[in-house]
Amino acid sequence: MIPAAFDYARAESAEEAISLIGQHGDESKFLAGGHSLLPLMKLRLAQPTVLIDIGRLTDLSYIREDGDVIAIGAMTRHMDVENSDLLAQHVPLLAHAASHVGDPQVRHRGTIGGSICHSDSASDLPATTLALGATYVAQGPNGTREIAAGDFYQGFLTTALAADELLTEIRVPKMNGAGWSFQKFNRRAQDWAIVGVAAWRRNGDSGIGLVNMGSVPILASGVSEALSSGASIEDAAAQAPEGCDPTADLNASIEYREHLARVLTRRALEEASSS
Amino acid sequence: MTIIDDLVTDNEAASEGSIAAGNGVLGKRLLRKEDPALLTGEAVFTNDMKVPGALHLAVLRSPYAHAKIVSVDVSGALAMDGVLHAYSGADLADQWAAPMPCAWPVTDDMKNPAHFPLAATKATYVGDGVACVLATSDAIARDALEAIDVEYEPLPAVIDLEQALADDVVIHDEIGTNVSYTWPLVIEENEGDCQKAMNESAHVVKERYVQQRLIPMAMEPRAVVAIPQPYGGDMTLYSATQVPHILKVMTALTLGIPEQQMRVVCPAVGGGFGSKLNVYAEELLCVQLARTLKVPVRWNEERGENAQATIHGRAQIQDIELAADENGKITGLRVRLIGDMGAYLQLVTPGVPLLGAFLYGGVYEIPKAFDFSCTSVFTTMTPTDAYRGAGRPEATYAIEHAMDALARKMDIDPLELRRRNFIPKESFPYEAYTGLVYDSGDHDKAATVAEGMVDYAVLRERQRSQNVEGATKRLGIGVSTYFEMCGLAPSRVLASLNYSAGGWESATVRVLPTSKIQVVTGTAPHGQGHETAWSMIAADKFGVDPADVDVLHSDTAIAPLGLDTYGSRSLPVGGVAIGMACDKVIDKARKIAAHQMEANEDDLEFSGGVFSVAGSPDKEMPLAAIAFEAFTAHDLPDDVEPNLEVQVTYDPPNFSWPFGTHICVVEVDTETGHTDVLQYVAVDDCGNKVNPLIVDGQVHGGVIQGLAQALYEEAVYDSDGNLQTSGLAEYLVPAASDVPPITTGESITPSPTNPLGVKGVGEAGTIGAAPCVMNAIVDALSGLGVRDIQMPASPVKVWTAIHEAQAAPNSQENQ
Structure with a gap:
């Protein structure tokens, strides 16, 4: 478990990080909490030539109220998301989902920004922020731009971020009392979800994010549309696998994943409707 | 939620199960002396040792399950800075005084292909070492492996045990077959008694169980440091092993080193479970290279390497036929095993099924109508060997799972069926059908204690009211009992089993x-x-x-x-x-x-x-x-x-015979196939307890390891012989958060065999747990027509079994 050789540079500010990645180009990577990147490097599945450490950018670790949204700094650790009073009050679904990421060691090191940039469809937070209609703030050499979560995930481990852009903030709309549920189905508590569902529901509106049901996190908009046109939870949930493209692995066949998506979506909507 | 109750961490806690003697310290729950050093990181493991001037060994491993080695070119590695030596298997072929040892030739005609630390002509599993590098750092050595050029000619993999038996693809040409040995154990008063029981008994169940391959996954992988003395040829081998004495003798013999010049030391060792009960290629490579180069040589195993190059366990197909009279009293037992040896025989590989052979009768009165035979085959997978329990968990699983099948067939309570067959307390010491003498036992007591702890009758009532038509959370109650053959071993008994050492x-x-x-x-x-x-x-x-x-x-x-x-x-x-x-x-x-x-x-x-x-x-x-x-x-x-x-x-006059009863309660989610273990009760009678805190720890760990076989762990190979579970993300060792509440109960029947009255407890939990959990799962689902599920009962497998049972036209008849 020894990574291939790499060079290391530490950024003291977001601007410096962006400048460093500009200098080192395609083969360089930002290092945040290291809980996605370093395992890949140890297995030599990733072999970046330069790591740009953004671990000291503590000014990107915050959770604050900004009108109708809660703004979360990209370097905020999962444990801080999990334990935030502000999130518990305004976006409880996200705080709860963060408590399901990996194990306590992972949650103390891993960051919300790192998880979203890694954009693993089997991770909990990409699908959850997608369901919540979040917006991601990216900073590049020419300033910042906002990317809607729905436009962010472009393919397997691929995002809309440019090579020289750094994710700096995640902006999540307040849930305003919506009912919610997070259903994570796995074999061991520390594992990625075999299938997961993050859902909220308020009056006629809903948002359902599916974990590990394709190469990208998926917004089950068909389910939401069925609900808003009056379908029963059972009937709406039956549509969960539509538009998904799950794969088979040691833990699940495609058929089983699709079945789980239906069952877990139904359970999530039942729970979200009762709270 | 994790709750391991019953953990007392107070040295002043009252004693229990005390052995009457001296100053009363026996039987107290003293905290372990070892722990402060382990918990503070002060303990020195083999790879923590600082050894100035040591060269780092890295081993290039075959990516093919079965392939001819056409050529090996190490020049690319040798050209790298920091690389001092690189060798192919052929380069080192003259370095070995003898092949790697197998100490258990179970039959006179057992086939044992010569096995050397590096393969020279043919690789026979993914992970088989084919070349090695010595460099000034571990990182350089591992980088250098990528610069070695090996030309392979791939051959078909042999993964399926029955296919291996058919000899369509023979793995070791020099022995001409994949069959290593067939070892029978037939015990009958008159020839044909077993068949007669099968023909004439009121009830016969015939089952096939698959003991999936398991990877021991000790927390510390293996590590080796070999240090030659500057003068005189003395050699010190530091190794993360559980057998320093056996390793010393075997290293001396395999390398032709005068035994008095070999010293083996184990620094702190982080778990073994049998996986460090061996003589491994890397130990021999380090010693031999250190000896010839006159420089310390060290090696540290990576996790993925550990999964491929350290022995696996279990890996058997079991066909069991159990016959009983109209009252459920056992009348005959037939067992046919196919044992998966993997690519080579390691230290005690062929003996593992024999250790189980004597325990297929469980805790029951078995007549001399017993017919056992094991045929063991080579496959193109990592060699197997002793893994916690070694043959005994497999045997216990088979008899205990078959007893449940019999109970279902007869429609009687599984605990009641067991009671009808228990060897009564008064019969001890009891000469079993095998001729072995069980020195002590009180099975009814262990069962009664466990039964009381879960409130068994109330549980059954709750199960009846919960498992109604349409219920999606079905309750299952699992029972297992066991006898374990421990305290290995009386030397004369080992002689009768062809084992090459004493006990x-x-x-x-x-x-x-x-x-x-x-x-x-x-x-x-x-x-x-x-x-x-x-x-x-x-x-x-x-x-x-x-x-x-x-x-x-x-x-x-x-x-x-x-x-x-x-x-x-x-x-x-x-x-x-x-x-x-x-x-x-x-x-x-x-x-x-x-x-x-x-x-x-x-x-x-x-x-x-x-x-x-x-x-x-x-x-x-x-x-x-x-x-x-x-x-x-x-x-x-x-x-x-x-x-x-x-x-x-x-030298013990007899084995020791721990026994016990485990009961667990599971809830199976029929919509997802998920199994939740709600309660686990273990009554392990290991005789007198020196330190009940340590006994509890052994039982907890053992139960978790057995439960892991039932629910989580499996070494999965694809059809090309690639191990798909070589990391801890794929090979599902349960973590603390996955452990159900475990409660240990008390039953103490001192062993009359030794003056301390002790029996040993290292393997008990593992032996009891897998059948207990699987019996509970089948118990939960039998009402839906599910007959059985092979381990591990992963959610997808459970869900599929429910689906298939529901789809079957006669599903109601299976209830």
Whole structure:
């Protein structure tokens, strides 16, 4: 478990990080909490030539109220998301989902920004922020731009971020009392979800994010549309696998994943409707 | 949610299950002496050792399950900075005095292909070493592996055991077949009794169980450091092994090193579960390269390497037929095994099914209508060998799962069926159908305790009301009972099984001039807490504080005699030897005390560390004073040598026979196939307990490992022979958060075989747990028509089984 050789540079500010990645180009990577990147490097599945450490950018670790949204700094650790009073009050679904990421060691090191940039469809937070209609703030050499979560995930481990852009903030709309549920189905508590569902529901509106049901996190908009046109939870949930493209692995066949998506979506909507 | 209850971490906690003797320390839940160093990181593991000038070994492993090695070019590696040497298997072919050892030729005609540390002509599993590099750092050595060019000619993989039997693809050309051996054990009064029972009995169940391959996954992977002395040829091998003594002999023989020049030391060892009960290629490579290059050589195993290059366990197909009369009383038992040896025979690979062969009868009265046979085959997968329980968990699973199948067939309660077949308490010592004598047992008691702990009748009632038509959360109750053959082993019995070594254990007990005590043991702890337990045995005998006893072990220069740690043998063999050595030291001290106090030996009493003369309260002499007299030797009796030191070698007259009952409660989510273990109760009767805290720890860990086989773990190979579970993300070792509440119950039936009355407990939990959990899952689902599920009962497998049962037209009849 020894990574291939790499060079290391530490950024003291977001601007410096962006400048460093500009200098080192395609083969360089930002290092945040290291809980996605370093395992890949140890297995030599990733072999970046330069790591740009953004671990000291503590000014990107915050959770604050900004009108109708809660703004979360990209370097905020999962444990801080999990334990935030502000999130518990305004976006409880996200705080709860963060408590399901990996194990306590992972949650103390891993960051919300790192998880979203890694954009693993089997991770909990990409699908959850997608369901919540979040917006991601990216900073590049020419300033910042906002990317809607729905436009962010472009393919397997691929995002809309440019090579020289750094994710700096995640902006999540307040849930305003919506009912919610997070259903994570796995074999061991520390594992990625075999299938997961993050859902909220308020009056006629809903948002359902599916974990590990394709190469990208998926917004089950068909389910939401069925609900808003009056379908029963059972009937709406039956549509969960539509538009998904799950794969088979040691833990699940495609058929089983699709079945789980239906069952877990139904359970999530039942729970979200009762709270 | 994790709740392991019952953990008392207070050294002042009241004793329980105390062995009547000395100062009362036996039976107390003392915290382990070993733990502060382990928990603070002070303990030195093999790979923590600082060895100036050592070269780092890295091994290039075959990516093919089965391939001819056409050519190996190491020049690319040699050209790299920091790389000093690189060798192919062919380069080193003349370095070995003998092939790697297999110590258990179970039959005279067993086929055992020659196995060398690096393959020279053919790779026979993914992970088989084909070349190696020595470099100035581990990182350089591993980078250099990528610069070695090997040309392979791939051959078909052999993954399926029945396909291996068919010999369509023969893995080892020189033996001409994939079959290593067939070992029968037929015990009948008259020939054909077993078949007769199958033909004539009221009830017969016929089942096939697959014991999936498991990867032991000790927390510390293997590590080796070989250090040659500058002059004279002496060699010290540091290794993360559980068998330093066996390793010393075998290294000497395999490399042609005079045995007196070999020393093996185990620094702190982080778990083994049998996976470090072996002689491995990397140990031999390090020693031989260190010897020829006259420089220290070290190797550290990566996790993924550990999954491929360290032995696997279980891996059997079991066909079992169990016959019973109209009352459910067993009338005959037939077992056919196919054992998966993997690509080669390692140290005791072929013997593993034999260790189980004697336990297929479980805790029951079995007539002499028993017909067992095991055929073991080579496959193109990692070699298998002893893994926690070694043959005995497999056997117990088969009989206990078949008993449940019989109970379902007869529509009687599984616990009731077991009770009808228990060997009654009055029958002990009991000569079993196999000829082995079970020294003690009280199965009804263990079952009754477990039954009471879960409130069994109420549970069954709850199950009836919960598992109604349409219920999506179905309750299952699992029962398992077991007898375990521990305390390996009486040497003469091992001889009858063709094992190449004995089963004795050695202890030296020495009272130092300052009256502190050293216990030297031949056991090799790697997490079990021997330092604590052995010091308690000596402290009790001498009436001193366990802190005044030091336990020396795991260095063949300090503890030259021993047969190491495996098979729940350390306490019932090694611990007993310590007790006997203490008694002999006290006998010697008594002679000196009698001489000093001018009293008759027979009038001396020894209590609380003091000799006193019966009837003369003013006359007494503490052990400390005697120790000093023995040391100065100024005034000893004529026939007494100086010093207080005795060495004892104890060869047990019988195995020890722990037994128990486990009961668990599961809830199966029929919509997802997920199994939730709600409650787990383990009553393990291991005889007297030296330290119940350590016993509980062993049971908890064992239960979790058995539960892991039932629910989580499986070494999965694809059809090309690639191991798909070589990391901890894919190979699902349960973590603390996945452990159900476990409660241990009390039953103590002292062993009459040894003076401590102990039996050993290292494997018990594992043996009881897998059948217990699987019985519970099938119990939950049998009402839906599910007949059985093979381990591990992963959610997708459970869901599929429910689906198939529901789709079957006759599903109702299966209830």
